[in-house]
Amino acid sequence: MRADRTAAPAESPHPVTRSAASGPPGGPARPRSPRRGLPWAVIGLWVVVLAVSALFAGKLGGVKHDEAVDYLPASAQSTQVAKIQQEMSGGSATDLVLVYDRAAGLTAADRATADRQTADLARAFPLTGAPPAPVTSKDGRTLMVPVSVAESAGKPEDVVKDVRDRLAAGRPAGLAVDVGGPGAAQADAKEVFASIDGTLLVTTAGIVALLLILTYRSPFLWLVPLAVVGVAAGTSMALVYGMVEAFGLTVSDMSSSVMTVLIFGAGTDYALLLISRYREELRRVPEPYEAMRAALRGVGPAVLTSAATVVAGLLCLLAADLNSSRGLGPVGAVGILCSLAAMTTLLPAVLVLLGRRVFWPLIPAYGTPSRAGRGVYRRIGTFVVRRPAAVLAASAVAVGALALGVGNLPGALHQDDTFTSAPESVDADHILHRAFPERSTQAITVVVPAAAADTAKAAVAGTTGVANAVAGRTGGGWTEISAYAAAAPDTAGEKATIERLRVVAAAEHGLVGGAAAQALDTADTSARDRALVIPLVLAAVFLLLAALLRSVVAPLLLTVAMVAVWGAALGLGGLLFGPVLGFHGIDPGLPLLSFVFLVALGVDYGIFLMHRMREEARSGASPSGAAVAALESTGGVIASAGIVLAATFLVLASLPLVMMVEMGLVIALGVLLDTFVVRPFLVPAATTLLGPRIWLPSHTGAPPTPRRAYAAG
Structure with a gap:
């Protein structure tokens, strides 16, 4: 058994006590740290930052763009057409289709109502294009009237609401009247998006709070990281608003929602890792300030590289042509950087000032032995290093089998299938598809x-x-x-x-x-973006891992593992989306965005594990012993972090948009697969089989005073 680094120093002249007081009783008074005022200075700085952020964070909602044409590059034909239309008389039009339907067949009164209401709309709104002309279906049940309302009439959502209110009045009993078309779909989407931010923030905060309470089993500790995450979220919103104003960045509700999830998920992960190491150091060091310094030194390189990996992966999206993807890159990167800054400065400052009592009732007393070595991850590690070939084969087969489900993924998501529950515009389109199967109605x-x-x-x-x-x-x-x-x-x-x-x-x-051409341009642009961005992300992640681990083999292993996880997560999506959830398509951007998030975020856990493994190897542990020790030390916190991250992305699945549900499910499933299959089984098994070659071309070496090797098992 290796010497436990967290045990009390053997040369301590004072008796060890399990009291929460810092420092052994009966000894000389502990001198105050000359930097005791530093935590207060850090908190004061963040108070100023938060006060300034509050002035701008709320303005972010007013600069978002969610129209399909805003997502496309300026070079796309549909984008150029939209700009030309804006220069025409009346500007861009809100294209609507009025749908009149009666199951028993339209009556003369129904047709008269349609004519009267169409004439009323022509008087109430400035129309563009050809005069409205009613078209009746062959079965006589449905009548449609295409109407284009000029931009000068107001915002599409206001126009659609007014039109619907007008059509609801004075219609014969039994006649169904719906408003569909691209303009109505855009208005319905706006209404859905307007409710997303508040719902997402409250739900995410609630889930993170619950998971932190279960993790720490403390009535107070969970409040600290949650409050710090809130500070990071407010700061991020203000910075993103500044970027929109300064650089014309395209921000959509999707990108702001993903940023919120990233801040809560990644920020909480960093907090879990830091607090876990801080609690370990409090058992070894009497002074909380020094314990925090030791904790930051221990986890700092892993957390910094983790954040750098995610930021690099997200910034690779700047190479994308699709504005929605390109805008998501810097938006997500800002969220990660704000989380990193808050968790490595504000969180340590607050924890140091609160002292050991913040962990009550499970207070880590100075000199008490660590509970490491008695957990489930020690047993898992021991099992893995005893049968590495079998474990590697079994986990690889499981991940590969799940990836086969990719062939089951549905095709491109149609406009009618965008919402999880159909609004009026979708109901109108369904009626039109049935009534006019021989032609398009847009x-x-x-x-x-x-x-x-x-x-x-x-x-x-x-x-x-x-x-x-x-x-x-x-x-x-x-x-x-x-x-x-x-x-x-x-x-x-x-x-x-x-x-x-x-x-x-x-x-x-x-x-x-037009709307159909925009969908075609989006699909084509997404395909080009995948071919360009995916190799860039892989290269960026590999280079950062190589710099941290000073190896080529270990980064290659982690990168390949994460690509496999991405494939398996998409495969699980293929098994769930159509057969179970009844979705008829996937968003064109799903493969690329899920790849960026799963590779960049998933590598986080590989960094935590491999960095600790390298630390153990440099301390003299054998390859198998280093694998067990690293898994034992990081397994619990990685499991907690993985559950938190997966849960925050699952919040996206509660939103009424199929695109968000699919993204949330794929990323959450991938994170869980990585946390409970790849990280504890596949990676340790592969490193055990590779032995010292995992660190090629470098040699881990040993410190001047080597520790005994860890006898796995």
């Missing part, structure tokens, strides 16, 4: 130079897959043509029609946009 917008409008309209109308085309506004030297595909929305046929229209429009120096 316009594909073609803009061409005004001089070529007549020729272009004829070419658009004659394009294969186009049911009809209607000329619309002219302005700024451009003419707008609304084309309707013969295929249903969000199908391969509609996509093929858009591609053909782009070839036809290009011949007249025109462009193709």
Whole structure:
């Protein structure tokens, strides 16, 4: 058995007591630290930071963008079309479809109501494009009226609310009237997004508080890291708002939600690691200030590299073309950096001032032996190093088998499937899909130079897959043509029609946009981003790990393990999304964003484990002994941190957006898989089999006074 580093020094001349008092009784008075005022100075600085942040944090909600066109790069055709439309008379339009439906068939009174309400809307709102023209389904049950309301009428959400209020009045009994179309879908999404921030913050804080109480079993200690995380969250929101104002950063509700989860998850992880090491040092060092210094020295390199890895991975998203992904990079990086700063300065200062009593009732008294060596992770480590080949094979097969579920993932997420519970716009679209299966009900917008409008309209109308085309506004030297595909929305046929229209429009120096084209551009851009960003993330993570561990083999092992976890997590998603949850698609950005988070965040736990393993090896432990000692020392805190991180990402699954649910589930499942399979079994088994070669090309060496090797088992 190795000498326990946390035991009281053998040469201490004073008797050891289990009292919570710092320092042995009967001995000379302990001198006050010359830096006793430093914690107060740190807290004072953070009070100033928090006061300034409070002035700006609340303004972040007013600068978010959640429209699909805001996510796309400026080079995308659909983005260019949207900008051209803004320059036309009336600006960008809120495109709506009024849907009248009666199961027994529309009556004359129903048609008269539709005509009257359409005329009322034309008088109440400035309309753009072709005059509203009702279209009746073949079965006579449904009538639709496409309406484009000019931008000057107000925000889409306000326009849609007003239109719905007007249509709800004076309609015959039994007639269903819904408002659908891209404008209505955008308004419904805005309403959902407006409720996300408060719900997410309260739910996340509640879950983290519960897990901290269960972890520390203390009525007071959990409040400290939770309060510090709150300070980090407020500071992050203020900084992100400043970045939006200074650099025009695109921030969406998705990116701000992910930032909140990152701050609570990663920040709590850093707190768990630091507090665990601090409690260990309090048993060895009489003075809390010195114990905290020792704890920061012990976990500092791992925490700094962990944060640097996540930040580097997130900043790789700056290479993405999709604005939503590129904006998420610096937003998430700010959250991580604020968490790191708060957890390595404010948290230590508060803990030092509160002293040992903050751990009540489980106070770590000076001189008492550590409970290390009697836990479940010692038994797991011993089991793993005795049968490393079998454990490695079993865990690798399990992870690989789960990854096969990737083939079960559904296709791209359609607009109708965006919400977990259907709002009115989705109900309207479902009615339209049933009533008009032979054509699309959302316009594909073609803009061409005004001089070529007549020729272009004829070419658009004659394009294969186009049911009809209607000329619309002219302005700024451009003419707008609304084309309707013969295929249903969000199908391969509609996509093929858009591609053909782009070839036809290009011949007249025109462009193709609209909601369907935006979805196609998003999917294409996401595919390009994956091909570029994933290798960048892998390279950044590998280089940072190599710098910390001074090895090539160990970083390679950790990186490969995390890629396997990502594949297994997506595979689990494939087994759950369609068959269990009934989701009909995945967001195009899910593979890339889940990769960045799982690799960057998952490597955290590998850093904690491997850094401690290297520390043990440098102290003279054998390869198997170092694996057991590292797992024994970090297993419990990694398990707690993994549960907290997974739980915070699971909060995303409570939001009413399929995209958020899918991301939350994939990342949470990946974190749990990493925490309870890869970290305690696969990595220690592989390091045991590799032996000293795990540290190649460097040699771990030994300190001047080597300790005895840890006899595993």
